Amino acid sequence: MEQFFQQLLNGLAVGGIYALVALGYTMVYGVLKLINFAHGDLFTIGAYLGLTLLASWNLAGVLPPAVAVLAVFVMVGLLVALIGVLLERAAYRPLRGANRLSAVVSALGASIFFENAIMLIYGARVYVYPDFLRPDFTVDLFGVSVPGVRLLILGASVALMLALSAFIQRTRMGAAIRATAIDPGAARLMGINVDRVIALVFLIGPGLGGMAGLMVGIYYGQIDFTMGWSYGLKAFTAAILGGIGNIPGAMLGGLLLGVTEALAAGYVAMAWKDAVAFLVLILILIIRPTGILGERTADKL
Amino acid sequence: MNRVFGLVGALALALLPVLSAQPATCGEIKIGLMCPLTGKWASEGQDMKNIVSLLVDETNAKGGINGDTVRLVVEDDAGDPRTASLAAQKLASAGVAAVIGTYGSAVTEATQNIVDEAGLVQIGTGSTSVRLTEKGLERFFRTSPRDDAQGKSAAAAIEKGGYKAVALLHDNSSYAKGLAEESRAALEKAGVKVIFFDALTPGERDYTAILTKLKAANPDLVFFTGYYPETGMLLRQKKEMSWHVPMMGGDAANHQDLVKIAGPEAAAGYFFISPPLPQDMDTKEARDFLAAYEAKYDSVPVSVWAVLAGDAYKAIEAALAAGKADPEAMAAWLKDLKDLPGLSGSLGFDAKGDRVGEFYRTYVVNNEGAFELQPR
16 A cells, blocks of 8 residues: 555656646647647756756855745746747747648657757756755655655646646636637637737746756756657647646646556556556547547547 | 679779789788777777777887787778778778777678678677677677676676675666576576566656565665666665665666766665776776876777777787787687786687676775776
8 A cells, every 4th residue: 555655646746747748738739729749848948948047057056945946947937938939939820821730840840950959059968957956855645755855846736737727717818818729710809819829828838848847857857858758748648638728637637647657667567657558548538539628529630 | 782782892803903913011910990980989989999009009119010010900980880891891902910890789790791701800899799709700709798798797796795686677778678688597597586577668757656666576686787867867766765775787887977867875885787997997907008098198098898999909919929810820819818918807719709707897886976896
């Protein structure tokens, strides 16, 4: 039983990060019906920018570590959000009227561009975050000792997701995003500036993705220029699992995928972890083709 | 491919009369070196060239081999089998006495038949794949160990450490999986129990699910046969779970970034087996070589495989000094060679052309995060 709880917590911490990244996929899909394949690379950029801010500007030397980490979180979120908006302007807006497949190809191109740009700027070697940033305490939970930083990551992911949910459900801008997702043409007729809504979506999604990258950097320490690929793939899967275009679905899908992986590794076979996780995905999609929380009829790519 | 080979063949034929028309070079011996001077393994290849050139200069400074000066002929194989086969053709037609090289088993394999048909002795440097010496080629040798030798050495190190219940973990790469399987076979023969055998997915960040499962199996040693980035993550997350089981690795862990990733505290006590670098060795040959290398190139060799190219030259030099210039005689002589002092320890070959002798050594990460070579 102790092992089960341990695996559950392992899975939830990983799943929290999947969920944060999945939000970026699902928001963009909800509004634009576009899979933003460059999203995983925005996540990587977040991890690298965080390291640059911490190391080159020596923020951690000037401020107390906790304050420095918070400040870097805000800065990385803003910078990656800015890159996200630029990406939309450069790679997606010119193709708004074109065939949807053209935009997908453009997204793949942007992904390759970002990955190679990071490699050329930072080099192909592995980078490592300074160790002292990581909060070092353990908590006893259900008789299992859990590293505190895992709970912090899970807590921060859930807090960010709840904040986003509140924003989408409770504010006027959120209502505009929902309206654009349902019917961009009608939304425009109602006086909603659709271009601004899309820009907003490209601020929020990449901003959250960048912060997830920073979390991975601080917690796991090791970052490299290809890390966005595997996280992006898993997060994309999580978004589909929960029902793409659906924000609570992305959160649920992320956590579920993380837990499934951990339990598969723990109780089936480690080498078959991904196979089991994807088998679960396929089974869920057979039973519910729109994903767990996907309600509208699917028009997926 | 056929057209390329045809072209090369035609060129070689065209050159043949020119070459054979030359008078037998008097007072000069040519030795060929194939190495990746360009491409992804360029740093290893350039080290190989530097090391062998240095040794050739030393030979010539001492008056050459039996009065003949040695001339090194270097060909770039770019770490690519096709380029390598061209390089081998060029060396064969340049009239070298023997061929050293090259790095990468697949690359070496592309050159084996070409050198063999030219009737020359070839000594591979960074070519660990078992099958290279299992083909029955009479004149092929290697100074690098075989993949299965590492498994045996790992098992010996585990036995020596007194471990009784070992967990083996690999990453599904052909190298790491092979090492894990060879180690399991050797351990079972030695009576050490392998209580866990599984693979992780390389390139991930979170291995806590795997560590939790490993912990439940309660091994007294975890042997992960993969590369240093995953090893670093495992060590780091193992410490975070406050699990203090010892962990070991193979030569793919021999990289300083391991300690950077894990953090010195989590890495302390981790050990791995690897061929030793000259800067870690205490023999006179290694010390002298290192001093000369530093004086000439102002750095130390970073790759052990490059040092093995130097050992290949040492073996050829010794054979020529013994008057075995004829390839058949040289091959026969090398197969009887025992205990020639080399840069990476004593040199000798068995009847298959594989290097003999205990070659792997144990490194332990100390409390400062430095790799310390252990005495035998």
